[in-house]
Amino acid sequence: MQAAVLTNVTKLYGRFAALKNLSVTLEAGAVYLVLGENGAGKSTLLRMLAGLSLPTRGGLTVLDGPANKQQRRVAYMSHATMLYDELTAMENLTYYSGLRKGSGECACSGSPEMALRAVGLDPHLNKPVSQYSQGMRQRVSLARVLSADPEMLLLDEPFSNLDVHSVAQMLDLLKDFRTWPLANGHARTIVLTTHQAELAMPLADHVLRIQAGEFVSMEATQKQ
Numbered sequence: 195m196q197a198a199v200l201t202n203v204t205k206l207y208g209r210f211a212a213l214k215n216l217s218v219t220l221e222a223g224a225v226y227l228v229l230g231e232n233g234a235g236k237s238t239l240l241r242m243l244a245g246l247s248l249p250t251r252g253g254l255t256v257l258d259g260p261a262n263k264q265q266r267r268v269a270y271m272s273h274a275t276m277l278y279d280e281l282t283a284m285e286n287l288t289y290y291s292g293l294r295k296g297s298g299e300c301a302c303s304g305s306p307e308m309a310l311r312a313v314g315l316d317p318h319l320n321k322p323v324s325q326y327s328q329g330m331r332q333r334v335s336l337a338r339v340l341s342a343d344p345e346m347l348l349l350d351e352p353f354s355n356l357d358v359h360s361v362a363q364m365l366d367l368l369k370d371f372r373t374w375p376l377a378n379g380h381a382r383t384i385v386l387t388t389h390q391a392e393l394a395m396p397l398a399d400h401v402l403r404i405q406a407g408e409f410v411s412m413e414a415t416q417k418q
């Protein structure tokens with residue numbers, strides 16, 4: 195099964211092409227590291243896979259369907275942590291999990307409490323996230339996407355603001371995440387971007403390089 199298929203995808207912002215005729219296939223169950231310089235189009239690609247932005251031209255399927263219809267199977271962690279400052283970590287996660295349940299489409303096996311413990315945070319910490327350090331907010335944000343129990347996890351710069359020890363913990367957690375069984379029996383896919391490629395390399399199965407919106411290469415990492 196394919197996690198995503200892009201066929202000649204172009205994304206225009208006005209007359210500016212953030213992605214140009216990009217054709218790539220992402221296999222289900224693999225970890226893809228997307229590399230490219232600032233402005234290469236990495237976030238644009240992730241936002242499309244998340245169904246938050248549509249291609250201007252070209253074909254895109256995610257988990258064998260239209261990207262904007264797969265949002266309950268896909269979780270996206272952007273640069274911005276997307277947390278409500280005045281709520282605690284647990285309240286934030288409970289709120290988001292309520293939104294998913296409200297849609298009647300929740301397939302989550304992870305609870306907010308389990309997700310917070312998994313990222314090394316105390317679910318009972320009675321402090322609004324505005325008082326958390328940037329690194330802690332990043333963990334809450336990761337817990338938020340993990341508790342959605344996604345088949346495809348999209349992480350945009352997940353290591354920014356984390357110290358080396360926290361990065362190692364996050365990598366271990368993502369390695370575990372790959373093995374968590376899904377109710378539909380499918381394998382989980384991770385797509386992540388980072389400017390710290392050396393940190394993510396041990397987790398990655400494939401490296402996709404893009405430059406100025408164009409495909410450069412797709413290579414399997416050494417461990418394959």
Ligand SMILES: Nc1ncnc2c1ncn2[C@@H]1O[C@H](COP(=O)(O)OP(=O)(O)OP(=O)(O)O)[C@@H](O)[C@H]1O
Nearest residue numbers: 207210211212230231232233234235236237238239
């Ligand atoms: N909403 C938008 N409107 C106009 N231009 C945009 C918009 N979003 C992105 N761009 C432009 O598209 C290009 C690709 O942006 P994108 O954020 O995808 O790059 P990136 O590879 O993620 O960069 P970075 O590593 O700096 O985050 C950039 O030149 C950016 O300025």
